[in-house]
Amino acid sequence: MKLKLEVSGDTTLPNDVWMVTLTEDFVYVLSSRWSTTPNVAIFNTRQGGVFGAEERLYGLSVNNISNYRIEINISQSTFETYVDGTLWMTNQMRLPFIDVRRVNVEGFTALRSFHIGYEMC
DSSP states (O other), X not given: OEEEEEXXXXXXXXXXXXXXXXXXXXXXXXXXXXXXXSOEEEEEEEETXXXXXXXXXXXXXXXXXXXXXXXXXXXXXXXXXXXXXXXXXXXXXXSOGGGEEEEEEESOSEEEEEEEESSOO
C-alpha cells in the first residue's frame, strides 16, 4: 500500500503525518521539524497514550519547502518514507496497520494532493 502527499511545508511548525486507529493509538507518526538545528525527521508510534522510542534522522532537506512530495510505502512489516523520491527512513511496523482508520496531516501550509491506494503507480 502507498500513501502519497504533495505538500507545502511550514518552516516554523513541524510537518506531521499521523496514522490513527479507532482507539486513538498512532500506528505511524512522521514529524519533520525544519526549525531545529540540524533539521530532523522523527518516526514514532503511540499505544495506550504512551509513545514508543523515537527513531530520528538528522540533517534532512527537501528540494523546495513550498512544493515537496512525501510517499509512504507500507508493507506487512515496514514503513518506507520517501521525500522527493529519496528514501529517508525505513522503520519496522510496531502496531498493526490493519487498525488504521484515519490519516491526519498537520503543520503544512498547503496540501495539493492526497492519494492512498494499493499498488499505485
